Amino acid sequence: MNSVRPSAQGQRIALLNARLLDPSSKLDQPGALLIENRQIADFGPGLFNEGTAEDVMVVDCAGHCLIPGLVDIRAHLREPGAEHKENLSTASKAAAAGGITSVVCMPNTDPVIDQIALIEFIARRARETSAVKVYPAAAITKNLHGKELTEIGLLLEAGAVAFSDADRAVADSLVMRRALAYAHTFDALIMQHPEDPTLSTGVMNDGEMATRLGLMGIPNIAETIIVERDIRLMELTGARYHVSHLSTKETVDVVRSAKARGLPITAAVAAHHFALNENAVADYRTFAKVSPPLRAEPDRVAMVSGLADDAIDVIVSDHAPHDQDSKRVPFAQAANGIVGLETMFPLALEIYHNGEIGLLELLAKMTVNPAKLVGLDAGEIKIGAAADLVMFDLNAPWQIKIDKLRSKSRNAPYDGRPVQGRVLKTWINGRIAFDIDIED
Numbered sequence: 001m002n003s004v005r006p007s008a009q010g011q012r013i014a015l016l017n018a019r020l021l022d023p024s025s026k027l028d029q030p031g032a033l034l035i036e037n038r039q040i041a042d043f044g045p046g047l048f049n050e051g052t053a054e055d056v057m058v059v060d061c062a063g064h065c066l067i068p069g070l071v072d073i074r075a076h077l078r079e080p081g082a083e084h085k086e087n088l089s090t091a092s093k094a095a096a097a098g099g100i101t102s103v104v105c106m107p108n109t110d111p112v113i114d115q116i117a118l119i120e121f122i123a124r125r126a127r128e129t130s131a132v133k134v135y136p137a138a139a140i141t142k143n144l145h146g147k148e149l150t151e152i153g154l155l156l157e158a159g160a161v162a163f164s165d166a167d168r169a170v171a172d173s174l175v176m177r178r179a180l181a182y183a184h185t186f187d188a189l190i191m192q193h194p195e196d197p198t199l200s201t202g203v204m205n206d207g208e209m210a211t212r213l214g215l216m217g218i219p220n221i222a223e224t225i226i227v228e229r230d231i232r233l234m235e236l237t238g239a240r241y242h243v244s245h246l247s248t249k250e251t252v253d254v255v256r257s258a259k260a261r262g263l264p265i266t267a268a269v270a271a272h273h274f275a276l277n278e279n280a281v282a283d284y285r286t287f288a289k290v291s292p293p294l295r296a297e298p299d300r301v302a303m304v305s306g307l308a309d310d311a312i313d314v315i316v317s318d319h320a321p322h323d324q325d326s327k328r329v330p331f332a333q334a335a336n337g338i339v340g341l342e343t344m345f346p347l348a349l350e351i352y353h354n355g356e357i358g359l360l361e362l363l364a365k366m367t368v369n370p371a372k373l374v375g376l377d378a379g380e381i382k383i384g385a386a387a388d389l390v391m392f393d394l395n396a397p398w399q400i401k402i403d404k405l406r407s408k409s410r411n412a413p414y415d416g417r418p419v420q421g422r423v424l425k426t427w428i429n430g431r432i433a434f435d436i437d438i439e440d
Helices: 087-095 117-128 153-158 173-186 208-214 220-235 247-262 271-275 298-308 345-351 359-364 368-373
Strands: 012-022 028-037 040-046 057-060 066-067 071-075 100-105 133-136 191-193 242-244 264-271 312-316 391-398 418-428 430-437
Touching: 012 359, 012 391, 028 247, 040 220, 057 133, 071 087, 071 312, 071 345, 071 368, 087 100, 087 117, 087 368, 087 430, 100 208, 100 418, 117 133, 117 153, 153 173, 153 247, 173 191, 173 220, 208 242, 208 368, 220 242, 247 264, 247 298, 271 298, 312 345, 312 368, 345 359, 345 391, 345 418
Parallel strands: 012 057, 012 066, 071 100, 100 133, 191 242, 242 264, 264 312
Antiparallel strands: 012 028, 028 040, 066 391, 391 418, 418 430
16 A cells, blocks of 8 residues: 555666665665656666766765665544544655655544454545655454454455554453464464553553552553463464563563574564663653653663564664643543654664664664564565665754753753764655754
8 A cells, every 4th residue: 555645657766875775685885876757667786987978967965875765654634533643644744754655544533443444544634744654554353342352354454554552452362363373374474562451450561660659550560461471372272472561671682582592573662662672661751751651760660672673673763642631631541642653763773873783783683673563565676676765864963852842742852862873865666754954
C-alpha cells in the first residue's frame, strides 16, 4: 500500500559526496546516488566521477550520511476520532522531520481499525494528506475488547501489515492461542502489548520511587508473565510473535532465551525506554508517564544491551500524542504516552555516540529490520527501490525544543535535552518531504 502522493515522473537527481550507509548490505563508504522515476537508479563510490548530465539536478551532501528512510512500526496517529491530538498530516510532517519515511499506525482509533472499511479509509486519507507512507496495523480483537477475533485473513488482504490491540494486551490465553493459530495460517504478525492488565493497575514503575511519590506501582513481572505465556502459545501454534515494546531486564532475558531456542520471536523497544528511567517522573512529571512505565536504571541499561546483542530487533517511536487536558492533570489521572516521531532517531544515536553499538547495527533496528518484519519493501539502498532516503549530520550537536516539534501535541519530557546527530533532508519517492534549510 503506497500511501504517499507521487512526485513528478522522470526527474533525475544526483546526490553527490555522500557517506552511503546501508545496513542490509553492510555498505559504508563514500559515494553518490542517482534518483530517477522516484526510484534509486544507481549508487556507488565511482558514480558521477566524470561529472553529471545537464538534465540532472545535483544535491551536494557535503560528506553527510545518506541512509534508507527510517521505518517506524509503532505509532499512534489518532485519526480517525482524535484529530485534535494528531492527524495523518501533522504526524507525517513530524515523521519526515525525524527521518521516518514509513509509519505503521496503531488501530486504537475511533472507530477502531478492525474492519476493511477502516483499512481503506487510512489508505485514502494517507494518499490525500500524508507526506510519508502510512500502513495500518489492524486490531487483533474486535473493538480491542480482547474477546472476539477480527477477520485477520481479510484484513491482511485489504492492506493491514500486522495485528495488534495497540496499548492493550490480549490477556485471555484462549483468545491469544486462537489469534496466533489464525495468524499462522496467513503468516501474519501478532504484535503484543506486554502488560498483564490485572497486574498493571498502578501508574508508574513499582519500587522506591513509587513509594516516595505515594503512587501505586506496576511490577516488572506484569510484563514478563505475558511474554512467557505467549512464548508457550507460540510453541503450540508455530506463529510469528512480536513484543511491541520491552521495558524490563527480565523480559529481555526471556526473549533472548526464546531466540536461542530458535522460536520466531522478535521484540522492539521504544526510544524512551532506553533514553529515560523512572527518575524522569520525579515531581509527578506526567509528560514521562507511559505504558509500560519507565523502569529502574538497570532495566534501561538492559534495553541498550539487548539492542547491542540483537535480543531486541527494532526501535520504535511509540508516538502517542496527547493534548494538554490529558496530561496536565494529577499523575494518576494523566494519559500514558510521549510524542516520539521527531526524537526517536537522535535519542537512538546517543547509543552509538556512547560507543555501545555500531552505527550500521543501530540503523538496522530502524530500517531493514522493521521493514522485513511487517513485509514492507523499504529500509534498503538498492537499485529499483523507492527513493525513500535520509541525509543526516552524524555529529551535529543540538537541543530538543518541545515548542519546535511539528506534531500537533507536545507531550514529551525532553525539552532542552542535548543530542548529537540531526536529520538534514528526507526524500519520499524522490521528492523532498523535509529540508532543514527551508523549515528551520
